Amino acid sequence: MSEALVQEQAAPRLALVGHPNVGKSTLFNALTGSRAKVGNYGGVTVGVKTGELFTPHGQKLELADLPGCLSLVSRADDEAVTRDVLLGINGAPAPDLVVCVVDASALERHLPLVLQVIELRLPAVLVLNKIDLAESQGVSVDATLLSEEVGLPVIPIRADEGVGVLDLKQALRFPFPRSAPKSWHAAKKSEQAIGELSERFNALGLVNPDRQAWLALADEGFRKNLSSEAQAEVHGVVEESDGGLTPGEDLESARRERVREIVNIAVNEHAGEQSALTDKIDAELLHPVRGLLYLALIFFLLFWSIFKWAEAPMTFVEDVFGAAGDFARSALPEGLFTDLIVEGIIGGVGGVVVFLPQILLLFLFLGILESTGYMARAAFLMDGVMSRVGLSGRSFLPLLSGYACAIPGVMATRSVPSAKERLLTILILPWMSCSARLPVYLLLIPLMVAGVFQQALVMFGLYALGTVTAFVVARLLKGTVGLAKDHQPSFLMELPPYRAPDWRYIARHLLERATAFLVKAGTVILAISVILWALATFPKAPSGEESDQFEYSAMGRMGQAIEPVVAPLGWDARLGTAMLASFSAREVFNSQVAISYAVDEEDDDAVREEFRRSYELPTVLSLLVFYVFALQCFPTTVVVARESKSWKVAIGQLAGMSIFAYVAALATFHLSALFL
Amino acid sequence: MALTPSKLFVDSTVSLTKAAAGCDLQVESVGGPDCSQLRDLGFCEQMRVRKIANGRNLICTVCGSRLAISSHLADHIQVKQLS
Structure with a gap:
């Protein structure tokens, strides 16, 4: 096929451009049927996402959702991504048509970016989003007059409701219009x-x-x-x-x-409703003292609900895996294969999957916070605290994302305008307890305290421990990353109006997270569980006694090799190997202890019973502290190297956090042994 | 007619940080090293602004959008009181 023909068949490229939180990703999803992440705050999109759509005439188009920017004069790395695409530089092909998305209620703020696109002589259409919000605020925009003045086709829409999306598709007829004439002139x-x-x-x-x-x-x-x-x-x-x-x-x-x-x-x-409700809510939620208390209360409720509401679904998952184990044990002949199925696969995977309800509850709460507009308020409230360590409240949003997973959190730091503040944020981000740590916390916390309230309090304490330590270390590293002692971070952020949670989006997001978690359990964790089972099963102990098997196995020997290193932390060979195995995925800790104890039931209470028999409270505390601080995630290290453009930073972070975790766990074990 | 303090205030400009909360204001000038960023955000000359709250970070509405801004940045925005 000739090159000319290939080029002829390539779908024309469109790019969505606009301010942060103007609704580009919502429109992208509406146009392409994609499931890009959306949220009611700026800076959700930090990279280019592409999808395909068809016009009503059957023309296939490729659509890119670009990070939001206030201007093409970029101040942050995510804005530079948009700039490069529009300029067609740094490997990004320039779009054939730019879809400029503006907020109809704030046209004067948004139009300068549209005029910049026209100055670049890029063909464009203008999408007037949030027309309902504009009307409720007493702002009416005459789309015909606007089109005449700007020189672009103007399409009013409500992206969240899908209103006007068909009109927009009609306007994307091919061939595209030429670039608009520039009707203003500088000197x-x-x-x-x-x-x-x-x-x-x-x-x-x-x-x-x-x-x-x-x-x-x-x-x-x-x-x-x-x-x-x-x-x-x-x-x-x-x-x-x-x-x-x-x-x-x-x-x-x-x-x-x-x-x-x-x-x-x-x-x-004309006179419209001013956002009186948002003002009233903000007066309370952004109060300098009460606001911080509300923030703490919201997070405490999150952890409380994780313990309180997950009980019934967890019992259900346990019963399913228990029944599967019993069925396999009864249906299959006794022997190694049955042991592999029951202890290695059902036991290993079940030990992790049982925490799915609690992980989904965490994402449900984070989704509600993102969707309502509270995230920007959390950043506002934390700005005062964060400025003391050299960061602005802007860095708090990536840190909050880190509670779900460090990888999107590290990528979200692209929205931090200052390169030095961005590096500092990346360095401390893995101390935000991610959802992979959750199964470990949930396994160990009931060993310390009984009662939902007390358990939620300990969980809150573990998250706070990671977060507060991150801030303290940020203060210490401030000079190392090149921030001056008297550096005063700037905070500039849009506080979006409060909205009811977008339940459709949250449900879809939860489904995606559940699928991703189950796929991980069914692939990575399954494979590791099988390997761990094999390491714990072979070679077979000559005595044939189950009590001798672990020590004689390959895993037991590895554990004995590492025992001198972990013994000062109060850990034995089993915990040492579990810690090593969880460098592949933290959740594997649970599988590993289940396998190494050869616990028949997938019931986490049985694992806890073994723990109670084998270890004292200082060992549990030492383990928890180690998991709060250790960076046991190689994918995070790879992403840190990519985002900081330095393997030195990434390896230094991995080594530094591992040493810190070890020393903290050591101190915890010995100090708690003195008092408990 | 003698000029009252409030009359004096209306005729003069103050920095956005010093303007009273709850007032409608008009941006007179924007300066400082971050002036382009402030303009991009909406704090450009002749723009009407309502100051909602004072504090370490101010809250203002510009063009119907609610914006939070550090007080040290707001020091570079000179405003005139409209009401």
Whole structure:
């Protein structure tokens, strides 16, 4: 097939561009049927997601959902992703059509970005989202007048309800419109500077020289990405402009003047409801003292519900695995194969799957917080605390994501504008207890205290221990990452209006998490369980006694080798091997202890009974502290290396956190042994 | 007619940090190293702003959106009181 034909068949590329939290991902899902993560706060999307859609005429299109940005002059890494796609640089092909999404209730804030897209001479359509919110606030936008003034097709929609999505698909007819004419002008010298630089860039062979010239004059940060020859050309053109406003400032000023004109013509404001309810709720929830108490209470309720509400579904899962084990034991002849099925597979996988209800409860609560708009408030409240360690409240959102999983949390740090603050956030993020630690906590906490309230309190304490330590270490590392002693982080964030939770999205998200968890249990954890069973079963002890088997097995020998290292923590060979095995996945700790004790039932109470028989409370405490602090997740280390662009940072973090966890567990064991 | 303190306030500009909460304001000028970012967020000249709450971080509504902003950044925004 000829290359020309392949190109002809390639689907035209569309890109969604707009401010954070304007509804791009909701629209992306509505257009493509995808399930991209959405939330009622800015910074949910930090990378490019692509999907396909078909117009009513059957034209296939490729749609990219880009991270939100306030301007194409990027300040954070996620904004730079959007900039690069629109410029068609750094390996990203430029889109054939840009779908600019704006909030109809805040048009004056959102239009400057649209005009920047027009200045880049990119073909575009303008999507006017949240028209219902605008109307409720007394803002009506005349789409026809707006279209005439901006020079783009304008489609009013309500992405969350799917209203207007078909009209938008109709507007995406192929071939796409040409780029809109620019109806505003900066000073002649600035326009000339862009033309001049564009020609020089063209001579240097840069792709899309006119767009790169435009941005190089507007964004000093972008200039640093250019080659030294290109930087010299920019310097030359800037030098030639004789004082006054820089071309970038001049363009910005002209753009804003035009935005004011457009808004005066196309927007009509009349008396509407002011967001009185949001104001009233915020007055209480953002109170400097009471707000922090509410935040603590919300998280305590989360942990309480995990213990309280998960009991019945957990018993059900236990019964299912117990029945499966009994059935396998009765249906299969006695022997190694049956042991593998019952102890290795059903016991190993069941020991982890039993915690699925509690993990889903954690995600349910986090989903509700994300969907209602509370996440941005949590960041606001934590800003005061975080500024003392050199971070802004903005870093709290990735840290909160870390409670679910460190990997999306590390990626979410792209929305932190300061590179040094971002690095510091990445360094401490794995101390936010992720959901993989949850099964270990849930297994061990009932060994310490009885009663739902007390257990929830201990769980809250473990999460707080990780979080507070992270902040203390951030304070200590502040200078190491290059933040000045008197560094004052800036906090700038939109507080979205409160919304009722989007139950459809939350249900879908829970289903995805449950599927991912079960797939992991059915693949990684299953495979590791089989390996661990084999290591605990072979070679067979000559005596044939079950009590001698572990010591004689390969796992027992590995445990004996590691025992001198873990013995000071109060651990024996079994716990040592369980700790080593959980470097593959933390949940494997539960499978490993179940297998190494050859507990017949998948009932976690049986495992706890073995624990009570074998260990004292200081050992349990030492284990818990180790799991709070240890970074036992190689995928996280790989993502940290990628996001920080440094293996040194990633390996240093892994080593540092492992040593810290060991020392903390050692201190916990010996101190608690003194007092308990 | 003698000028009352409130009359003086209406005619002069103050930083957004010092403006009283609950007032409708108009941005007169934006300065400082983060001025572009502030403008991108909506704090640009002639924009109407309502200050909702004071504190370490201020809360304002700009164009119907509720924004939180550090007080040290708000120091660079000069505003005029409208009501």
